[in-house]
Amino acid sequence: EVQLLESGGGLVQPGGSLRLSCAASGFTFSSYAMSWVRQAPGKGLEWVSAISGSGGSTYYADSVKGRFTISRDNSKNTLYLQMNSLRAEDTAVYYCAKWLGDYRGGIWYYYGMDVWGQGTTVTVSS
Amino acid sequence: QSALTQPASVSGSPGQSITISCTGTSSDVGGYNYVSWYQQHPGKAPKLMIYEVSNRPSGVPDRFSGSKSGNTASLTISGLQAEDEADYYCSSYTSSSTLVVFGGGTKLTVL
Numbered sequence: 001e002v003q004l005l006e007s008g009g010g011l012v013q014p015g016g017s018l019r020l021s022c023a024a025s026g027f028t029f030s031s032y033a034m035s036w037v038r039q040a041p042g043k044g045l046e047w048v049s050a051i052s053g054s055g056g057s058t059y060y061a062d063s064v065k066g067r068f069t070i071s072r073d074n075s076k077n078t079l080y081l082q083m084n085s086l087r088a089e090d091t092a093v094y095y096c097a098k099w100l101g102d103y104r105g106g107i108w109y110y111y112g113m114d115v116w117g118q119g120t121t122v123t124v125s126s
Numbered sequence: 127q128s129a130l131t132q133p134a135s136v137s138g139s140p141g142q143s144i145t146i147s148c149t150g151t152s153s154d155v156g157g158y159n160y161v162s163w164y165q166q167h168p169g170k171a172p173k174l175m176i177y178e179v180s181n182r183p184s185g186v187p188d189r190f191s192g193s194k195s196g197n198t199a200s201l202t203i204s205g206l207q208a209e210d211e212a213d214y215y216c217s218s219y220t221s222s223s224t225l226v227v228f229g230g231g232t233k234l235t236v237l
Contacts, residue, residue, distance in 0.1 A: 035226070037172075044215060044228060044229070044230045044231040045164070045166075045172065045215050045217075045228045045231070046228065047217075047224070047225070047226040047227070047228060050225060050226070059225045061224050061225075062223055062224060095171055095172070097172075100162075100174075100177055101160075108219070108225060109160075109219075110160050110219040110225070110226055111160055111162065111177045111178045112160075112162030112174050112176075112177030112178070112217070113162070113164075113172075113174060113217075114174045114177070114183055116171040116172055116173070116174075117171065118171055119171055
C-alpha cells in the first residue's frame with residue numbers, strides 16, 4: 001500500500017525552528033518529486049515547496065523562501081522540511097504529497113499530487 | 127487572495143449535476159494542461175480527483191470529469207451523491223515565481 005506518514009509537528013514560539021518528517025512506503029521513493037502543502041485553520045490549501053526525485057532541485061513558495069528548507073534521504077525513504085524563523089502565519093496543518101510528474105532537463109512537470117499524508121499540525125504561538 | 131478563483135460554494139440535490147469553475151490566467155490554467163482537482167472532507171487529507179485537466183486516477187468514479195476552456199477549468203460531478211459533499215480545490219502549474227497555485231476552494235453541499 002502506498003503511504004505517507006508525517007511527524008514532527010508541535011507548538012513552537014515565534015522565531016523558533018521545527019523539522020517535519022514524512023516517511024514514504026509502497027512506492028519507489030527516489031523516482032518521484034515530493035511536495036509540502038499546508039492548510040491554515042479554516043483556510044485553503046497553500047503549496048509550500050517541492051523537491052525533485054534525486055533531491056538535486058528544490059523550489060519554494062515566496063512566503064517561505066529563505067526560511068524553510070526541503071530535503072530528502074532516499075536511502076531512508078524520508079522527506080523533510082526544516083522550518084526556521086517561524087511566524088504566527090506559519091500555523092497550519094502540513095501535508096506531504098507525492099508529485100505526479102518530476103523535474104527533468106531543468107523543467108518542472110506538475111500534473112498533480114496523487115498521494116497525501118494525514119498531515120501534522122504546526123502551531124506558532126507564544 | 128488565492129491565485130486561482132473558485133466560487134465559495136455550490137449546491138445540488140442528489141442525482142443532479144454540478145460544475146465548479148476555476149479561473150486563472152495565461153500563466154497558469156490557460157497556458158498549460160496541468161490542472162488538477164482535489165476533494166477534501168472535513169478533518170481529512172485532500173484526495174486527487176482529476177489530473178492533467180481531465181484524467182481520473184484509478185478508483186475515482188467516472189461521475190467526476192474535468193475540462194478546460196481558455197483560462198477557466200471546470201470540474202463536473204454528475205449523479206450527485208451524499209458522500210460528494212466536501213471542499214474541492216483546483217490547482218495548476220504556473221510559470222510565475224511560485225510553481226504551483228491552488229484555488230481558494232469550493233464547498234459543495236448536497237441538499
